[in-house]
Amino acid sequence: MLMGNIMGNGFSGVPCQGVFLAMLLAIAALAAGCSTDAAKRTAFETLQNVRERDCLKDPNSPSDCAKRGNYDEYQRQRDRLLHPD
Numbered sequence: 788m789l790m791g792n793i794m795g796n797g798f799s800g801v802p803c804q805g806v807f808l809a810m811l812l813a814i815a816a817l818a819a820g821c822s823t824d825a826a827k828r829t830a831f832e833t834l835q836n837v838r839e840r841d842c843l844k845d846p847n848s849p850s851d852c853a854k855r856g857n858y859d860e861y862q863r864q865r866d867r868l869l870h871p872d
Contacts, residue, residue, distance in 0.1 A: 809837050831858045 813830045835855050842852035 806837050809833050828858050
């Protein structure tokens with residue numbers, strides 16, 4: 788029933804429907820134990836797509852708002868912060 792509300796008219800007036808659905812799918816994947824690099828990369832790309840779409844919709848967003856991040860660079864920066872040795 789919940790999926791019917793999400794996919795049906797239950798969220799028809801909500802402007803962030805795509806963000807909600809993307810977050811729901813990401814949480815479901817993590818809860819299912821998907822901790823492989825491929826799952827993390829997919830979640831990163833999904834969130835990048837949502838961010839880019841939201842930036843392109845907003846005419847007042849900064850010019851570099853839709854700039855896409857790179858997963859490998861993100862991982863390198865994350866590793867440097869977590870393991871500064």
